[in-house]
Amino acid sequence: xxxxxxxxxxxxxxxxxxxxxxxxxxxxxxxxxxxxxxxxxxxxxxxxxxxxxxxxxxxxxxxxxxxxxxxxxxxxxxxxxxxxxxxxxxxxxxxxxxxxxxxxxxxxxxxxxxxxxxxxxxxxxxxxxxxxxxxxxxxxxxxxxxxxxxxxxxxxxxxxxxxxxxxxxxxxxxxxxxxxxxxxxxxxxxxxxxxxxxxxxxxxxxxxxxxxxxxxxxxxxxxxxxxxxxxxxxxxxxxxxxxxxxxxxxxxxxxxxxxxxxxxxxxxxxxxxxxxxxxxxxxxxxxxxxxxxxxxxxxxxxxxxxxxxxxxxxxxxxxxxxxxxxxxxxxxx
Amino acid sequence: xxxxxxxxxxxxxxxxxxxxxxxxxxxxxxxxxxxxxxxxxxxxxxxxxxxxxxxxxxxxxxxxxxxxxxxxxxxxxxxxxxxxxxxxxxxxxxxxxxxxxxxxxxxxxxxxxxxxxxxxxxxxxxxxxxxxxxxxxxxxxxxxxxxxxxxxxxxxxxxxxxxxxxxxxxxxxxxxxxxxxxxxxxxxxxxxxxxxxxxxxxxxxxxxxxxxxxxxxxxxxxxxxxxxxxxxxxxxxxxxxxxxxxxxxxxxxxxxxxxxxxxxxxxxxxxxxxxxxxxxxxxxxxxxxxxxxxxxxxxxxxxxxxxxxxxxxxxxxxxxxxxxxxxxxxxxx
Amino acid sequence: xxxxxxxxxxxxxxxxxxxxxxxxxxxxxxxxxxxxxxxxxxxxxxxxxxxxxxxxxxxxxxxxxxxxxxxxxxxxxxxxxxxxxxxxxxxxxxxxxxxxxxxxxxxxxxxxxxxxxxxxxxxxxxxxxxxxxxxxxxxxxxxxxxxxxxxxxxxxxxxxxxxxxxxxxxxxxxxxxxxxxxxxxxxxxxxxxxxxxxxxxxxxxxxxxxxxxxxxxxxxxxxxxxxxxxxxxxxxxxxxxxxxxxxxxxxxxxxxxxxxxxxxxxxxxxxxxxxxxxxxxxxxxxxxxxxxxxxxxxxxxxxxxxxxxxxxxxxxxxxxxxxxxxxxxxxxx
Numbered sequence: 001x002x003x004x005x006x007x008x009x010x011x012x013x014x015x016x017x018x019x020x021x022x023x024x025x026x027x028x029x030x031x032x033x034x035x036x037x038x039x040x041x042x043x044x045x046x047x048x049x050x051x052x053x054x055x056x057x058x059x060x061x062x063x064x065x066x067x068x069x070x071x072x073x074x075x076x077x078x079x080x081x082x083x084x085x086x087x088x089x090x091x092x093x094x095x096x097x098x099x100x101x102x103x104x105x106x107x108x109x110x111x112x113x114x115x116x117x118x119x120x121x122x123x124x125x126x127x128x129x130x131x132x133x134x135x136x137x138x139x140x141x142x143x144x145x146x147x148x149x150x151x152x153x154x155x156x157x158x159x160x161x162x163x164x165x166x167x168x169x170x171x172x173x174x175x176x177x178x179x180x181x182x183x184x185x186x187x188x189x190x191x192x193x194x195x196x197x198x199x200x201x202x203x204x205x206x207x208x209x210x211x212x213x214x215x216x217x218x219x220x221x222x223x224x225x226x227x228x229x230x231x232x233x234x235x236x237x238x239x240x241x242x243x244x245x246x247x248x249x250x251x252x253x254x255x256x257x258x259x260x261x262x263x264x265x266x267x268x269x270x271x272x273x274x275x276x277x278x279x280x281x282x283x284x285x286x287x288x289x290x291x292x293x294x295x296x297x298x299x300x301x302x303x304x305x306x307x308x309x310x311x312x313x314x315x316x317x318x319x320x321x322x323x324x325x326x327x328x329x330x331x332x333x
Numbered sequence: 334x335x336x337x338x339x340x341x342x343x344x345x346x347x348x349x350x351x352x353x354x355x356x357x358x359x360x361x362x363x364x365x366x367x368x369x370x371x372x373x374x375x376x377x378x379x380x381x382x383x384x385x386x387x388x389x390x391x392x393x394x395x396x397x398x399x400x401x402x403x404x405x406x407x408x409x410x411x412x413x414x415x416x417x418x419x420x421x422x423x424x425x426x427x428x429x430x431x432x433x434x435x436x437x438x439x440x441x442x443x444x445x446x447x448x449x450x451x452x453x454x455x456x457x458x459x460x461x462x463x464x465x466x467x468x469x470x471x472x473x474x475x476x477x478x479x480x481x482x483x484x485x486x487x488x489x490x491x492x493x494x495x496x497x498x499x500x501x502x503x504x505x506x507x508x509x510x511x512x513x514x515x516x517x518x519x520x521x522x523x524x525x526x527x528x529x530x531x532x533x534x535x536x537x538x539x540x541x542x543x544x545x546x547x548x549x550x551x552x553x554x555x556x557x558x559x560x561x562x563x564x565x566x567x568x569x570x571x572x573x574x575x576x577x578x579x580x581x582x583x584x585x586x587x588x589x590x591x592x593x594x595x596x597x598x599x600x601x602x603x604x605x606x607x608x609x610x611x612x613x614x615x616x617x618x619x620x621x622x623x624x625x626x627x628x629x630x631x632x633x634x635x636x637x638x639x640x641x642x643x644x645x646x647x648x649x650x651x652x653x654x655x656x657x658x659x660x661x662x663x664x665x666x
Numbered sequence: 667x668x669x670x671x672x673x674x675x676x677x678x679x680x681x682x683x684x685x686x687x688x689x690x691x692x693x694x695x696x697x698x699x700x701x702x703x704x705x706x707x708x709x710x711x712x713x714x715x716x717x718x719x720x721x722x723x724x725x726x727x728x729x730x731x732x733x734x735x736x737x738x739x740x741x742x743x744x745x746x747x748x749x750x751x752x753x754x755x756x757x758x759x760x761x762x763x764x765x766x767x768x769x770x771x772x773x774x775x776x777x778x779x780x781x782x783x784x785x786x787x788x789x790x791x792x793x794x795x796x797x798x799x800x801x802x803x804x805x806x807x808x809x810x811x812x813x814x815x816x817x818x819x820x821x822x823x824x825x826x827x828x829x830x831x832x833x834x835x836x837x838x839x840x841x842x843x844x845x846x847x848x849x850x851x852x853x854x855x856x857x858x859x860x861x862x863x864x865x866x867x868x869x870x871x872x873x874x875x876x877x878x879x880x881x882x883x884x885x886x887x888x889x890x891x892x893x894x895x896x897x898x899x900x901x902x903x904x905x906x907x908x909x910x911x912x913x914x915x916x917x918x919x920x921x922x923x924x925x926x927x928x929x930x931x932x933x934x935x936x937x938x939x940x941x942x943x944x945x946x947x948x949x950x951x952x953x954x955x956x957x958x959x960x961x962x963x964x965x966x967x968x969x970x971x972x973x974x975x976x977x978x979x980x981x982x983x984x985x986x987x988x989x990x991x992x993x994x995x996x997x998x999x
Contacts, residue, residue, distance in 0.1 A: 012904045016969050040907035043861070044969050080904060137552060147902070153549065179548065181540040181561045195376070201562070203538075205869075205899060207847040207940040213546035213879035215845065216819065217886045219803060220550045224940040228847045229867070229901045233538060234625045235562040236480070238345045238413060241373035274540040274557040292900045295965035299628035302641070303349050303377050308968075470885060486882065512881065514873040514894045528709070534895070536871075546879035553883045566871060567958045568895045569813070571678045571746060574706035607873040607890040632961035635974070636682050636710050 005323060006030050006049070007316060008073040010059065011037035012080035014287050017295050017312030019046035025316035030073055032059055056084035060093060068095045074332065076315055078287045082108075083146045098315060100333035102258035103285040110143050110173040113283060120253040122246045122268075122280045125176040131160040131167050137177035139281075140164065148206055148225035153177065163222075175281060180273040183235060184290045187247050188314050191263050191330045192321055196247045198240070199265070199311045200298035202290030205229040232293040242278065243268075250283065263331060264318065265291070265311050287311050338656060339363045339382070340649060341406040343392065344370035345413035347620050350628050350645030352379035358649035363406055365392055389417035393426060401428045407665065409648055411620045415441075416479045431648060433666035435591035436618040443476050443506040446616060453586040455579045455601075455613045458509040464493040464500050470510035472614075473497065481539055481558035486510065496555075508614060513606040516568060517623050520580050521647050524596050524663050525654055529580045531573070532598070532644050533631035535623030538562040565626040575611065576601075583616065596664060597651065598624070598644050620644050671989060672696045672715070672739040673982060676725065677703035678746035680953050683961050683978030685712035691982035696739055698725055722750035726759060734761045740998065742981055744953045748774075749812045764981060766999035768924035769951040776809050776839040779949060786919040788912045788934075788946045791842040797826040797833050803843035805947075806830065814872055814891035819843065829888075841947060846939040849901060850956050853913050854980050857929050857996050858987055862913045864906070865931070865977050866964035868956030871895040898959040908944065909934075916949065929997060930984065931957070931977050953977050 007022035009015045011033035022029040023046060031038075031047035038052055051067060058064055068075070075081075075097045082090065087104045090097075106112045117124040128134050134156050140163070142150045154160045160167070160174075186199045209223040235243065246268060254261035262285055269282040294301075296308035309317070322331045340355035342348045344366035355362040356379060364371075364380035371383055384400060391397055401408070408414075408430045415423065420437045423430075439445045450457040461467050467489050473496075475483045487493045493500070493507075517537060521530045542556040568576065579601060587594030595618055602615040627634075629641035642650070655664045673688035675681045677699035688695040689712060697704075697713035704716055717733060724730055734741070741747075741763045748756065753770045756763075772778045783790040794800050800822050806829075808816045820826045826833070826840075851867045875889040901909065912934060920927035928951055935948040960967075962974035975983070988997045 014903060016903060017965075020969050020972075037907060040910055043863075043910070046969065137548060155549075177548070179541050179554075180544045181538055182544070183562065197376075203564070205847055207938050207942075208845050209547050211846045211848070211937070214875050214889060215803060215843070216821075216888070217550050217883050219821075221845075222549070223547060226940040226942065227902055228905065228938045228942070229849065229899050231564060231869070231897060231899050232626075233562050233564050234628075236560055236622055237347060237349060237625060239561065241370060244373055244376070271544070272540050272561045274559040276540075276559065276561070289902055292903060292965060293898075295900075296963075296968040297629075299350075299625060302629040303353050303379065306353075470881060488882075488885075510881070512874050512887075513877045514871055515877070516895065530709075536897070542880050550883050555882070556880060564897060565959075566895045566897050567961075569893055569955055570680060570682060570958060572894065574703060577706055577709070604877070605873050605894045607892040609873075609892065609894070630962075632683075632958060635962040636686050636712065639686075 004072055005319070006071045006073040007076060007319065008032065008068060009076045009078060010056065010081050010084065011041050012084070013078040013289055014291055014312065015041065015078070016044055016046060017292065017310045018076045018078070018287070018315065019312070020295070021310055021312030021314070021316040024313050025320045027316060027320070028071070030068075030071060032064070059085050060089055065093070065095050074098055074319060076287065079146065079284065079289065082286065096328070096332045098319065098331060099264045099286070100258065100260065100262060102333065103254070103262050106254075106258060107283055107285040108143070110141070116250070116253060116257060116283070117280055119257070120246070120249040122249060123278050125178050125279050125281050127176070128174040129169070131157045131174070134160060134174060139175045139177050141173045141175065143171050143173065147227045148204070151225040153223055178271040178273065178279045178281070180271040180279075182269075182271055183233070184267050184269050184288065185235070185243055186265065186267050186288060186291050186311060188265050188311065189251050189262055190318055191260065192318060192325070192327060196244060196251060197304065197314070198244070198300045199309070199314055200291055200294035200300060201233050201235055202230040202293045203233050204290065205231055227289065230290040230293040232298070234299055239272070239276065246278065246280065260333060263333065264315060287315070337405055338652070339404045339406040340409060340652065341365065341401060342409045342411060343389065343414050343417065344374050345417070346411040346622055347624055347645065348374065348411070349377055349379060350625065350643045351409045351411070351620070351648065352645070353628070354643055354645030354647070354649040357646050358653045360649060360653070361404070363401075363404060365397070392418050393422055398426070398428050407431055407652055409620065412479065412617065412622065415619065429661070429665045431652065431664060432597045432619070433591065433593065433595060435666070436587070436595050439587075439591060440616055440618040441476070443474070449583070449586060449590060449616070450613055452590070453579070453582040455582060456611050458511050458612050458614050460509070461507040462502070464490045464507070467493060467507060472508045472510050474506045474508065476504050476506065480560045481537070484558040486556055511604040511606065511612045511614070513604040515602075515604055516566070517600050517602050517621065518568070518576055519598065519600050519621060519624050519644060521598050521644065522584050522595055523651055524593065525651060525658070525660060529577060529584060530637065530647070531577070531633045532642070532647055533624055533627035533633060534566050534568055535563040535626045536566050537623065538564055560622065563623040563626040565631070567632055572605070572609065579611065579613065593666060596666065597648060620648070670738055671985070672737045673742060673985065674698060674734060674739040675742045675744060676722065676747050676750065677707050678750070679744040679955055680957055680978065681707065681744070682710055682712060683958065683976045684742045684744070684953070684981065685978070686961070687976055687978030687980070687982040690979050691986045693982060693986070694737070696734070696737060698730070725751050726755055731759070731761050740764055740985055742953065745812065745950065745955065748952065762994070762998045764985065764997060765930045765952070766924065766926065766928060768999065769920070769928050772920075772924060773949055773951040774809070776807070782916070782919060782923060782949070783946055785923070786912070786915040788915060789944050791844050791945050791947050793842070794840040795835070797823045797840070800826060800840060805841045805843050807839045807841065809837050809839065813893045814870070817891040819889055844937040844939065844945045844947070846937040846945075848935075848937055849899070850933050850935050850954065851901070851909055852931065852933045852954055852957050852977060854931050854977065854984075855917050855928055856984055857926065858984060858991070858993060862910060862917060863970065863980070864910070864966045865975070865980055866957055866960035866966060867899050867901055868896040868959045869899050870956065871897055893955065896956040896959040898964070900965055905938070905942065912944065912946065926999060929999065930981060953981070
């Protein structure tokens with residue numbers, strides 16, 4: 001198996017482990033890259049084929065789609081893939097793509113995302129509908145903000161208008177800031193096994209929020225949250241059953257909201273308070289960058305598999321099994 | 334060997350790696366679980382047998398003890414094991430348990446713990462006997478507090494009584510707060526090799542102490558120290574000889590205090606100042622949760638063994654050797 | 667191959683992985699140790715030979731040099747090696763040493779280091795020539811300060827003179843403090859492959875700068891930056907092409923400044939702002955302690971090699987190839 005299928009992605013985010021995982025599971029690997037990015041990726045010698053485009057939107061061209069289909073390519077969409085090509089545009093992209101495209105709508109609209117959390121019964125921070133409601137530390141997020149860019153912390157209504165010209169409910173979310181430890185568990189939901197797997201956990205390393213504490217108090221300035229890297233962590237083992245319960249509920253609910261629901265990799269972004277309450281503040285319904293912290297494998301994949309399984313490889317394993325069992329239509333929706 | 338022995342533990346804390354290590358070294362593995370916990374642990378397929386109890390105290394029942402003994406079980410006690418079942422109750426538990434039970438008394442009483450440190454000559458923070466003595470930042474800890482719950486930082490006597498109704502010397506410890514970097518090296522003392530091994534080092538990730546620095550200064554509130562996870566770290570290599578000297582001294586002293594002394598896994602919880610002085614503020618005389626950060630193995634076990642050795646596996650290796658050399662009475666006291 | 671060569675280093679810093687890597691690649695391994703250090707290193711059983719000296723300066727004695735040469739030793743210099751023996755003294759050390767000795771001059775003098783950065787076109791913090799110029803948060807560093815000792819943060823001229831008796835331009839550097847996330851990528855430049863490889867990335871864990879944020883604001887005191895350990899991290903994948911561009915430029919420039927330029931392991935110490943600008947504030951032109959966080963291997967070496975490659979092993983791999991291809995004169999300058 002595998003010889004006739006190609007696993008492809010675009011040159012950013014978590015492409016290295018996606019390519020590596022594809023090779024480890026016996027697939028051809030293909031990278032869509034701009035000329036500047038190509039040089040970097042060639043250093044790792046992980047792609048069998050390079051498809052060079054002048055700009056990312058060209059991914060949508062008929063020529064590129066034809067070439068991908070000729071090579072029997074299954075695309076793995078990661079965060080930058082969606083960002084560079086466009087969530088709406090991806091709906092017309094006529095190349096097999098791992099996962100369920102319907103999830104794009106549910107994670108890119110913060111109100112739908114919130115509906116999903118509430119229906120799943122997972123704890124989530126309070127949302128404010130108008131700046132006048134802000135009565136505690138609140139995080140303002142633009143819809144579709146990527147990599148933490150454009151987040152701002154506000155204290156009250158006055159502070160909101162000091163930082164923003166106006167409130168646009170179509171574009172902004174105002175979310176209560178929960179004090180506690182952040183945690184970004186990476187899950188893989190296998191539609192073939194009908195099971196959630198914990199693949200790793202990380203902590204986002206953000207500029208300047210993670211640099212500010214190291215300078216003297218009098219030099220205080222507002223934190224920003226641009227992701228620059230990731231730190232591998234593990235969670236206290238006695239908390240994991242509850243994390244899995246949330247993940248199970250998220251998947252079960254997703255099947256009701258957009259059948260057959262979320263498929264493959266995702267991450268629940270949460271804060272844990274000192275009373276050990278969990279607040280899920282976001283979901284990334286694709287492979288997240290934090291999985292890079294656990295190449296070649298995490299404690300959790302080692303415990304389950306006894307070998308090196310990154311998220312990239314876990315995806316390739318599922319595709320391989322789907323091919324072998326003639327069930328590709330269960331992993332590509 | 335191995336076939337006739339079972340390694341067992343209860344479903345929490347570091348049970349996953351204990352079960353995995355048992356399997357890797359050829360033992361049967363057994364998990365004592367409540368029904369809620371059983372579901373989680375079954376996901377990892379690491380236990381050969383499940384012994385389901387309605388509540389943790391049932392571990393002490395004759396029925397459970399009989400079943401464990403019929404299966405030739407050696408219990409690995411971890412922090413939650415002691416917490417759930419009770420330190421005193423464990424003394425009457427009639428199933429072979431890895432390690433020296435006498436250590437329970439020395440680590441659960443903070444005054445005895447301090448005596449141990451002082452006799453071993455390791456640096457330790459100053460202790461105050463009465464709130465009126467508090468003349469610097471001080472951490473108040475309840476005896477037997479688990480997972481950092483119930484710790485509080487106080488500034489002086491007035492602050493103490495603002496946070497606590499009264500001072501109870503039988504239940505509380507007041508320990509000078511040392512400023513520096515925290516470090517939690519995990520050791521394994523092998524009674525068969527008569528040697529200390531460094532198995533890994535972590536940093537506890539605590540709510541809300543590790544979340545507070547990310548919010549603006551004016552929103553300051555008192556830190557709390559509830560452990561939610563662990564971050565893998567390494568120490569500067571030139572500091573390790575001194576860390577080993579402390580570990581050697583702790584073991585040597587333990588042999589005098591409660592012969593044959595501490596056996597197997599333990600952790601010295603310390604702060605390192607910017608003058609590179611070490612202050613040991615606590616000892617955990619069993620496997621600690623921080624070892625989860627270094628499954629399947631740490632830099633230190635790789636350097637020594639050249640393969641994946643977690644603390645769970647290291648324990649199983651010692652039992653296996655004790656069985657083979659007919660020395661179980663040297664590891665089960 | 668390998669049998670007739672010995673890889674040696676002195677007992678500190680990153681010696682464990684250097685010895686391990688030497689063994690993994692089939693070399694003899696030798697450790698130069700003081701009697702106190704010998705005990706620690708023997709625990710790991712990684713050195714075939716121990717050369718015990720009473721003090722580090724004895725490394726320069728004819729007797730020691732003769733013994734090293736009789737054993738066909740290639741020395742791997744790490745940070746402590748340079749610190750203990752002396753950068754100037756090393757120039758007269760007549761034992762083959764991996765790398766280009768000329769780099770010592772360029773990294774130990776902060777003005778030359780800055781010239782290197784500027785010529786390479788990498789972003790670097792502003793430098794002040796006189797305390798009167800200090801108009802923002804500024805880090806004062808003594809030339810040759812090791813492990814972060816002796817760094818101080820100053821706010822303005824007045825603060826400078828409060829902390830320092832006088833300004834000595836021959837001994838001090840005043841460097842603008844850049845707010846953002848720190849990052850210490852470890853590179854290996856292979857003169858045989860003519861290629862830069864990313865071997866890992868860490869975060870220095872510094873006392874007391876990384877302990878201060880956990881205490882209440884009113885207890886603020888000036889941060890210090892003594893390295894006590896390292897935390898493994900990964901960088902956002904989309905930032906890596908730019909990190910490699912900087913590394914390529916640093917190597918290219920080094921060939922112009924001190925032909926054949928920098929060879930082997932080095933680290934670019936940088937800050938990333940929330941606008942994703944990079945500021946390189948220092949270069950370590952040897953193996954850095956942060957590589958200890960990624961023994962046995964990092965995500966990046968796994969992606970490239972598919973197995974466990976630490977920096978220590980990567981060095982041994984290069985020497986092995988140089989021996990086999992008769993090109994030792996390209997790696998020992």
